[in-house]
Amino acid sequence: MKLRVLLTTAAAGACLAAPMVAVVPSASAAPWACTASDAQIYAAPGAVTGGPGELLACRPTTLPGVPHNIAMKAWKVRYASTDAKGAKNVVSGFVAVPEAPWTKGGSRPVVAFNPGTSGSGPQCALSKQMSGQYVDHYEGPNIAELLKAGFAVAATDGVGYLDGQVHTYMVGANAGHALLDVVRTSRQIPGGGLRADGKVGITGYSEGGAASLWGAQLAASYAPELKVAGAAAGGVPGDLKITAKALNGGLFAGFLADALVGLNAAYPEMPFTELMNEEGEKAIKAVRENCLYGTLAVFLGAKVENFSTDKLTLEQIYALRGPNGVTWGEVIDRQKLGVDIGGPSSGATYKIGFPVFQYRGYFEEIIPHETEDATRAAYCKAGITTQWKNTYPAEHLTTDWLAAGDVTTFLGERFEGKPAQGNC
Template sequence: MATLIAAATTVLPLTLSIATTATAADQPAFYEPPAALPPHNGDVIRSEQAVFYLDPLKAIKVDASVDRIMYRTTDRLGKPIAVTGTVLTPRNVNLSPRPIVAFAPGTQGLADKCAPSLQIAQGTEYEGLPIKKLLDQGFAVVVTDYQGLGTPGVHTYMNREVQGHAVLDSVRAAQRLQGAHLPADGPVALYGYSQGGGATASAAELAPEYAPELKIKGAVVGAPPADMGQMAAGLDGSAYGVFFNYALSGLGAGYGIDIDAYLNSHGKRVTHDLRDNLCTTQALAKYPFLHSRFLAAGLRPLTELLDRAPWNAIVADQQLGKRRPAVPVLLSHSTLDDVIPQQVGKKLAADWCRLGATVKFSSNHIPGHIAATIATGREGVPWLQDRFADKPAPSTC
């Protein structure tokens, strides 16, 4: 793990500085869905060979079989949609049956160029090292792009249900991908941090009804944004203020609301810049401490919308912890998280415990939301190995 952390300190700065070179004009035709979709969720629409680089100079190529995929899933209303992703299978370790880990990515941004399947191939995916760590154990990994990242439309950021669907159907797609040789009925796990933690939590909640055939052994949930109502005011105007703008855009897209109606001319320029041009690291650098009152028509904080219809019902619909995961969960969250307060994660664990789930809540004291991903990976990988070995899952309930 020490080697992994050391590598992160050398790769990440290059990622932040060079990732700005990609443009919307670089978007491949691969990401345009066909007029007709296949009949079943998880069906592969198309695939192509790809590569996985850990750095934007493309000096460090990961030894894995890599396929970019487009597959069918469903939106919030159950309508079939196409999303993209990446299936990675390690070459250096051979497990039988080979487990599949559905890796739900953290906040990438809203622009199409931010799709993880593009960034994995360009060496600019900031979660490349956690993905490689899973591959090093011999696990296959499938990484969804979610709705609207790469594919047409605004990315439905923070939409609980559609994110959970995309994660679960990514596993089905990996199992059905010709040439990947992944077992159709083999062991599966879910893994994600931040936005990915929320998507993983949603997938774990939805799986018993949406994907009951998947043999899910457990879910690693890091710093989940489980209750936006608790988080919005703290995000707005903070160093991570763009995340609130992402959420407003994503929820609006998921529920058919054009948020331009709530914005002044400056707000429209900023919002469209975030949607069309910038990935997360670029957005945080360009718009630090973004406060919604300077973007809003009427100069009132846009967080006030969340207390009024229809937004209050939309926000309530995203809350996690109302459904019991049928699989063991490791929930990791730092006391010093500066984006998602630990109390949000702690409450989710308590809610799941009350519903009868098996949950280990793991607290750490790593300062900062981004750095605390280390703690999730350090504990999460051996925890997954134990689940795949069918060892009894620990619980703090």
């Protein structure tokens, strides 16, 4: 199964490869009040009729997982989005708005936030963890930093945390669409006070960093009405083949396991379950039940080759074809970030008209430096204003916290209209 993980990781991005045509949400009937139960927020999707970003249900909540006792109003939300194949889907998340007035001119800005890896169990959704239902997460301090600056936070759980679903871990189009759509959703909450003319920032780290850059790459085509001012992305696994090779058989093979199962959830037509041996079947079950730390413990040192009946290597997996003739390798290659990007007046597939801040820790031990540095280089080559920092004296997880101040400052300066200086 481990082997599939790899696949999953890479394939996730494959979906993202094809940009969506601009999809502006319809002005349909959002709830008059946030009276949904918790069960209704996370209920199975059923038939989806809402347009992208349409608020389907909401309920007031508190966020004990966010430290410093920040005065805020918060809501869990259920909203419509678009999956990697262009079909409608439903996503959960939360929105938090500081009670302190916004005094820096214009409407209060919103930061679209995608968490780092949460795990694939249903209890792992960020909105559940931050509201105190289960605690196996580390993003609370980063969310607090944004709220203290006065920004509203629209956080997506990501696709696949509703009843009966599996999180589509590292599936780029799913992540990018859900991240952009939660901003649309945030402005429909009764009494939320967020306006459509407010500026938007995008941020995330690790899995969230990949989602942040996919959101940045898709913004112009999928959500052109959003006034995106900047995006910040750290610890980004920009090339999943490079990342998979490094993770396979290592201390952090659990990330591959999440990717494997998540990719299968997004692409059930591709070869997956039929390849598994008994250990692979057990591994799939473990992924679906655990959050981050449990998954890492279960898959410590696991190798992809040990989970399939034929002991398939990564390269052999990449050669496998689905019923439409597409190989896993092709799916994975389409996931690579920084491909066919350019400025707003370019002929690139993905047009980015705002500055980007990318970063990694000096002692990064999970995502290979090679791929993080290459993603930054691709943005620079495309002429996108890119700020880069790789000098945080930390490994993967602690870099997420150490960079929070820089991320907040970067986005704040963009909201204030200050020009960004790249350092390519």
